Amino acid sequence: MPGTSETAPNDTVSEPCLRGDAALARAFTFLGKRWNAVLLGVLGRGPAGFRELSRAIGRISDSVLSERLAELTRAGLIARTVDEGPPVSVSYALTDCGGALMPALEQISQWAQENLPPEGRRQAGE
Structure with a gap:
C-alpha cells in the first residue's frame, strides 16, 4: 500500500546473510590473493624454510x-x-589461527580434485 512501510518476509534474514556474505568475501579476498592459500596448505604439512x-x-x-x-x-x-645458527636459518610454521584454516582448505582441495578439470585442460564448451 502506498504510504505504508511494510517489510518483506525475507528482509528479516537479510542482515545476518549480508554479514555472513561480508565475512566470506573478506576471507576470500585474503585467501584468494595468489599463493596465500597455497602457502598455508604447504605449511599445513609442517614448518618449512624459504x-x-x-x-x-x-x-x-x-x-x-x-x-x-x-x-x-x-x-x-x-x-x-x-635460528641464529650458524648457519642462520629462517623457518615458517602455522600458528593456531592458521591451523584452524586447515580443515576448510582440505575441503576446498578435495572439492577442486573432484569438480575442477586438471590445470591446462579445458571443459567442453570453452
Whole structure:
C-alpha cells in the first residue's frame, strides 16, 4: 500500500546473510590473493624454510614469496622463527589461527580434485 512501510518476509534474514556474505568475501579476498592459500596448505604439512616453500610451490618468484610470507605473518596465520645458527636459518610454521584454516582448505582441495578439470585442460564448451 502506498504510504505504508511494510517489510518483506525475507528482509528479516537479510542482515545476518549480508554479514555472513561480508565475512566470506573478506576471507576470500585474503585467501584468494595468489599463493596465500597455497602457502598455508604447504605449511599445513609442517614448518618449512624459504627455499623449501619456493620448491614446493614452483611458480612463485622470491619477491612474491617474501611478500606473501610477510603478509601471512602480519595476519597472524604463520610464525617466522630465526635460528641464529650458524648457519642462520629462517623457518615458517602455522600458528593456531592458521591451523584452524586447515580443515576448510582440505575441503576446498578435495572439492577442486573432484569438480575442477586438471590445470591446462579445458571443459567442453570453452
